[in-house]
Amino acid sequence: MTPDFRRKPEWLKIKLPRGQKTIQIVGLINEKHLHTICSSGMCPNRGECWGNGTATFMIGGNICARNCRFCNVPSGKPLPIVESEIDDIVEAVKSLRLKHVVITSVD
Numbered sequence: 001m002t003p004d005f006r007r008k009p010e011w012l013k014i015k016l017p018r019g020q021k022t023i024q025i026v027g028l029i030n031e032k033h034l035h036t037i038c039s040s041g042m043c044p045n046r047g048e049c050w051g052n053g054t055a056t057f058m059i060g061g062n063i064c065a066r067n068c069r070f071c072n073v074p075s076g077k078p079l080p081i082v083e084s085e086i087d088d089i090v091e092a093v094k095s096l097r098l099k100h101v102v103i104t105s106v107d
Helices: 020-032 046-051 085-096
Strands: 054-059 100-105
Touching: 020 046, 020 085, 046 054, 054 085
Parallel strands: 054 100
Antiparallel strands: none
16 A cells, blocks of 8 residues: 655745855754754754744754654654753854754753
8 A cells, every 4th residue: 555645735835044044053053963953853944043043952962752743853762961062052052143042952
């Protein structure tokens, strides 16, 4: 039995903005090995938020003990806390001059 895959209607599709702020945020996240719910959760609005100077950082790694159907964060046994993680986030926020920051954690 083949699953019935249907294309999303054009009005539902969005293009991810790739402005300078977004490029800076992605670069720093990768460089510092930081996690955002924006990336881990595959949020379709991440480019818009990052372009406006907003980011939601996740502390405690990228693996959540839950397995929510609506979320794309990998599930499993959470990773150990990295001592320097919060300092790296603070440095990233200052470096990127973010206007609004949310810090959340995996469960």
